[in-house]
Amino acid sequence: MNFTSGKIRSLYFKYLTAAFGSALMTSVYSIVDMAMVGQYQGPEGTAALAVVAPIWNIIYSLGLLMGIGGSVILSTLKGKADKKLENENEYFTVAVMGSLFLAAIMWIVIVFFDRELLMFFGAQGQLLSLAETYLIPIKFVIPSFLFVQMLAAFLRNDKNPTLATIGVLSGGIFNMIGDYIFIFVFDMGIYGGGLATAMGSVISCLVMLTHFLSTRNSLSLMKPTKIFYQFNRVVITGFSTFFIDIAMGILTILFNRQIMKYLGTNALSVYGIIVNVSTFVQCCAYSVGQASQPIISVNYGAKLGHRIKETLKYALYSVMFFSLFWTLLSLLVPNIYIYIFMHPTKEILKIAPTIIRCYALSFLLLPFNIFSTYYFQALLKPKSSFIVSVSRGMIISGILIYMLPLIQANYLWLTMPITEFIVAIYAIMLMIRYTRQLPNGHETIDV
Template sequence: MDFIHGKIRPIYFKYLAAAFGSALVTSIYSIVDMAMVGQYQGPDGTAALAVVAPIWNIIYSLGLLMGIGGAVIFSTIKGQGSQKDDEAGEVFTVSVIGSILLALLSWLVIVVFDQPLLTFFGAKKNLLPLGLSYLKPIQFVVPCFLFNQMLAAYLRNDNDPALATAGVLSGGIFNIFGDYVFVFVFDMGIYGAGLATAIGAVISTLVMLTHFLKKSNTLKLVRPKHFMARLSQITVTGFSTFFIDVAMGILTILFNRQIMKYLGTNALSVYGIIVNVSTFVQCCAYSVGQAAQPIISVNFGAHQPQRIQEVLKYALMSVAFFSLLWTALSLFAPMLFVCIFMTPTPEIMKIAPWIIRCYGLSFLLLPFNIFSTYYFQAILKPRSAFIVSVSRGLVISGVLILILPLINPNALWLAMVLTEIIVAIYAGVSMIKYTCHLSTQ
């Protein structure tokens, strides 16, 4: 596919289909686990997986840090011509080395400090053994989850989005059937869900590695001449995408603690559902950003502002569709989510609809805010991407999560609604400014 001269519309929607498939199956990992465990072990199982959720956020975010950060620079260099191939290879090599280092570090922390981590994330009493049981098989393959994110980003930027989707899809399909077999047929419960997820991750990695056997592969390992400078450049560029996932883990910890303090275990079970739905919405936003980013980055390197603006138009249309879809489902069918993830008790049925409707209002602006970080990264405006990701993921949201329950415990569910509104104002103004300035660069 020719990003610089080809027709934007078919290229964008081909990439969107591939990116959406990857995002869809990635979210299915956690959704299927939550649904199967919730049906097998009830609200406690759902609450236990809500406690484990921050660990996923950390692992995935580290893969995105090296993957998206490196792939943006890789594509921008590619847009400048074939004479820059060695430079692009250097960026890919540094991303691989950085991923290995981060994988080893995260692996060590999760294996050695699993119990303190879960306790810190809000696990208490009967939730801790459940969380540890789920993590046990996953501990053996932690690096695979990180490398899947990094490889998928580079495959999309190396004109192979279909393989990135196939890799995630193959692991996801196994996870779906494996969950049922291990959890119910083999009666393994929450441990079986973790085992299916672990095996699925290994399958995904093996499928994506076949890209390096193709003649079309341009991802080459070279000896980096400026390792630390490149690593710093990749880290700065990818930090915003990295922090989006880290922030989701931070917010989950804050919500877990505040919910247990003010609202109790039933509310935490409902929040476990919201975490998974929100992950799904977030993955839809990722798919738009991941579809647009390679095209925008290459055309930014080639100084083609009109083509960037055309990609932006289609991306914003996609964002609007996902925003309306998920907000509507939250408002008009909240019990659909509850019944998917657990067999609800009378207490859950009483509180869940209002909580989901209230929190679901944030889905109206969440996709736009996340997409904006990809857009700012693609045109090499990491400062704005940083402001958006940190504001919505920690600063504004964190303050509201801590303060709102002091006014009224149930006001906690409005924290993300207010956060997304404030952040969207800044992101929209910045997007208009930078887009208008593209033609003058």
């Protein structure tokens, strides 16, 4: 499996299959919990998990910050003809050290300040009580969630995408089975959902760690020569991917507050569902980015621009497929999501189609915008990737969240479609420019 000489189509679709399975099952932790908790405890259970959602966004994004940031640089170094092999694993070591540090911070915050955190995210009354109960078992294994994301990124770049997928699948399958057993059979309710999720994450992490016992492993810990410089590079390179998930958490908080202010608990329950569907759509986009990134990074380091362009072609076809699939499904049968996640009341069935159809218009461009951040990262253009991430994740969307309800409350649901459209115009222009500038075998690339 050679990134610089192997057949691009075979490489890409092998990695896409593995990345899609991994990204899809990552979302299972929250999706399955919400579906089963919603079936057990009704709309309040669904709304409680919508409040918890930003915590997942923060934890996962920190894992991606270290994983994507470190692995992109590692792969680019591998592709260089004049590479210095001793530098590659220094970035892996820095990413591991950074992950340990960030995991410790998150552990302290969630264990000791969970109530304050949930209230900040919009929880109150019964929703706060349910959310706190769900988090009880999660508190014991916070680092495992972060390390699953970090390890998966490095495994894909170390030519073992299959194990990354197996790891996530193992935890995801346990989570699905455990949810049913703990929530319904043992009658644990929302606590059982948290317990299944916690145990599933540990299983995923343990499976991925077996990579370091295999003969194909080329990753190892070594003393970094310029630890602060290298950590800074990892953070800058991985920041855009990190911010995508952080932004999702920020937007969820803002949406939660605005929905409760203008529309009420029923609307929040529907939003909790559509934001989880949006997580699925994002995971599809992640899979395209994660499949393309190792191939593009290595060939960028090797100055093989024609191979990057071919990879880009397959990635854009994949993005187009996912965009059309999720948009059409949401527009044609919006209530299918409602029945999956809860036993709906008449009031919810009445408001859900409009909310889902409006919000789902963003799915047309969401996969492309997220993929563009991976593409820019792989070409070592962190500034461009950062602008795309921050614009769609906080600046444009944040302004619209507060402005649109002032015109009409239900205009809130058009926030993301308008945001994605504006950002896509900018991303398309940058993608065309950088693709035209790709090296063809003679240019020098500073890494």
